[in-house]
Amino acid sequence: MRDSLKQALQALEQSGCKAAGYRLTGTTLERLCMVHLYGSWRLLLAFPEPDLAVVIDIGEHLTSDRNRDIYTRLYEASGAEPSQGARTKPPCCDATSTPPLATGLVDELTNAYRALIRNR
DSSP, X not given: OHHHHHHHHXXXXXXXXXXXXXXXXXXXXXXXXXXXXXTTEEEEEEEEETTEEEEEEEEEOOTTOTTTOHHHHHHHHHOOOOOXXXXXXXXXXXXXXXXXXXXXXXXXXXXXXXXXXXXX
């Protein structure tokens, strides 16, 4: 997993949002991107500026253990509900290679994740 994380971070540094996997769907969440690392491991990131990526969370997508699942943490921290429809997983970048800007969202999620950790 460590090698795949290193490769993903190097790709993000070199290619920006083109290496950022797919964009999430849903209100607020559509400004976040997810990168598959290795197996069930995922990297959740946001772009507060076009040339700045911030890692929000790294964890496993574990449908068998909701308490450790990266998506469960995201839903709890953001207050968002899981999408009930089909997930389309659009590319992180738009047609002009611009990431979805998450100005202000990074600080909100950082504070929400801190509170989540304290409450657990």
